[in-house]
Structures are given as C-alpha cells and as structure tokens.
Amino acid sequence: AQTVTQSQPEMSVQEAETVTLSCTYDTSESDYYLFWYKQPPSRQMILVIRQEAYKQQNATENRFSVNFQKAAKSFSLKISDSQLGDAAMYFCAYRRETSGSRLTFGEGTQLTVNP
Amino acid sequence: DARVTQTPRDKVTEMGQEVTMRCQPILGHNTVFWYRQTMMQGLELLAYFRNRAPLDDSGMPKDRFSAEMPDATLATLKIQPSEPRDSAVYFCASGLASKGTREGPGTGELFFGEGSRLTVL
Numbered sequence: 236a237q238t239v240t241q242s243q244p245e246m247s248v249q250e251a252e253t254v255t256l257s258c259t260y261d262t263s264e265s266d267y268y269l270f271w272y273k274q275p276p277s278r279q280m281i282l283v284i285r286q287e288a289y290k291q292q293n294a295t296e297n298r299f300s301v302n303f304q305k306a307a308k309s310f311s312l313k314i315s316d317s318q319l320g321d322a323a324m325y326f327c328a329y330r331r332e333t334s335g336s337r338l339t340f341g342e343g344t345q346l347t348v349n350p
Numbered sequence: 351d352a353r354v355t356q357t358p359r360d361k362v363t364e365m366g367q368e369v370t371m372r373c374q375p376i377l378g379h380n381t382v383f384w385y386r387q388t389m390m391q392g393l394e395l396l397a398y399f400r401n402r403a404p405l406d407d408s409g410m411p412k413d414r415f416s417a418e419m420p421d422a423t424l425a426t427l428k429i430q431p432s433e434p435r436d437s438a439v440y441f442c443a444s445g446l447a448s449k450g451t452r453e454g455p456g457t458g459e460l461f462f463g464e465g466s467r468l469t470v471l
Contacts, residue, residue: 270459278439280462326393337383337406338443338460340393 237262239329241341248317249349255302256312256344258327264288266332269303269310274343275323283325286310288332314346322348352376356442356463364471368430371466373442374423382425383460384410384417385441393441399425400447432470439465 239260248254260269271283286294286303293301298318302311314321327341355374363369375382383398397407397417407417414436416428429436443460 268459272462278465278467280441280443280465282459282461285459337395337398339395342392 237264237267237329237331237339239327239339239341241325241327241344243344244342245345245347247347247349248314250317250319252317253313253315254317254346256314256325256327256346258310258312258341260308260310260327260329260341262308262329262331264331268330268332269301270328270330270338271299271301271310271312272326272328272340273321273323274326275320280326284312317348319348319350322346352461354442354444354461354463356440356466358466359464360467360469362469362471363432365433366431367470368428369432369436369468369470370429371427371440371442371468373425373427373444373463375425375442375444376461377423379444379446379461380422381445381447381460382419383443383445384425384427385443387439387441387465388437396427396440429468432468434470437468437470439467441465 241258267288269286273281273283284294284296284299293303298315300313324343324345326343328338330338357372381400384396386394396410399419402419419425441462443462445460
C-alpha cells in the first residue's frame with residue numbers, strides 16, 4: 236500500500252520569505268502523480284500544484300514550486316515570497332497513474348505566516 | 351464556475367439519529383469520492399464510485415455507514431445510527447476518469463466540496 240508522510244506538523248515563515256514543506260512517500264509503482272493541496276480555515280481543499288512522476292522537470296505555479304526526487308521518493312513544496320494568505324494546512328497527496336484512482340494524503344503541515 | 355456542492359455545511363445531531371450528507375459532483379465527472387477528516391486520523395477515504403458503481407468502500411464502517419449514487423448528479427453518505435466518534439468533516443470530491451494519455455484527461459485531479467462538518471452529541 237502506498238503511504239505518504241509529512242514529518243513537519245507545523246512550520247512558520249516570515250512574510251516575503253521562502254519556506255519549504257517536506258513530503259516523502261512509499262510506492263512500488265513507477266507511474267503516479269503527486270499533489271500539494273492547501274486547506275485554509277475555510278476548510279476548502281484547494282489544489283496548489285501537481286507533478287507527474289514520469290516528468291523529470293519540477294512543476295512550478297507562480298510562487299509555488301516543487302523539488303521532486305523520484306529515487307529518494309521525496310516531494311517538497313517551496314513557497315517563495317510568502318504572503319499572509321498562504322497560511323493554511325498543506326497536504327501532500329499521492330495517486331496511482333490509473334485514471335480515477337484514489338488520493339492518499341499525508342498528515343498535513345500547518346503553515347503560519349508571520350507579518 | 352463548476353464546483354462540487356455539499357450539504358449540509360454544518361450539522362449537529364444527537365447520538366442515535368440518522369444523518370444524511372449529500373454531494374452534487376461537477377457535471378461530467380464520473381468518479382466520486384467520500385473522505386472523512388479528523389484531527390487524529392487526518393484524511394481517510396471512506397468510499398468511491400466510478401460511473402455510479404461503488405469501487406471501494408473498505409474504509410467505511412459497514413454496520414452504520416452507507417454510500418450511494420442514485421444518479422449521476424447526486425451522491426449520498428448516510429450514517430445510521432450516528433455516534434459521537436463520527437464527529438468529523440466529511441468531504442466529497444469528484445474527478446474525471448478516462449483512458450486519456452498522460453497528457454490528457456486521465457491525469458485529472460480531484461475537486462473537493464467545502465465539506466460537511468458533523469457533530470454528534
């Protein structure tokens with residue numbers, strides 16, 4: 236079974252600084268997808284970024300980027316120029332390549348952004 | 351603006367009562383997932399459907415929980431009888447499963463509703 240681990244229950248960052256959230260996963264599959272979801276206090280789950288395992292290039296979305304290390308099964312999220320609105324719970328998630336399969340989530344990292 | 355709609359947003363009930371949560375997936379999506387979120391367990395998959403057929407409900411306590419899709423526009427999660435340990439936020443998510451290529455619709459992510467917060471007293 237696939238597992239996803241986020242070893243940092245809480246992180247904090249100063250506004251405008253950069254922060255990196257860690258995620259590791261375990262799988263025997265070679266093709267899969269990795270995601271970072273953001274959950275603000277409104278509790279809405281918002282997709283931040285997606286990475287396909289077959290792509291070597293790290294995904295980027297504006298201020299958000301990932302460091303995908305397939306051999307190490309590591310998938311960290313970097314938030315640059317942190318903003319107050321980035322404060323939220325962040326979940327790393329894994330999905331097999333099979334279309335329509337489930338998401339397996341990590342435990343989450345609570346990010347605080349200090350003004 | 352297509353989105354997953356869940357009702358109720360918040361529900362407080364007494365132990366032993368029946369609770370029904372409803373979800374309207376995004377039109378055209380053919381997979382529907384029910385997740386439960388608690389502080390202790392995080393996000394757990396309860397059940398999911400593809401083309402309205404249940405694919406996996408192994409995460410769901412069978413004696414009191416049931417999940418159905420009466421039609422393509424409605425998914426329901428029912429708890430009967432409810433217990434205090436069922437208190438949680440229940441999320442519905444939908445997505446599009448297809449035989450698309452790696453660059454195509456088969457790589458679609460899940461879209462989540464706003465969740466139903468259930469409190470069982």
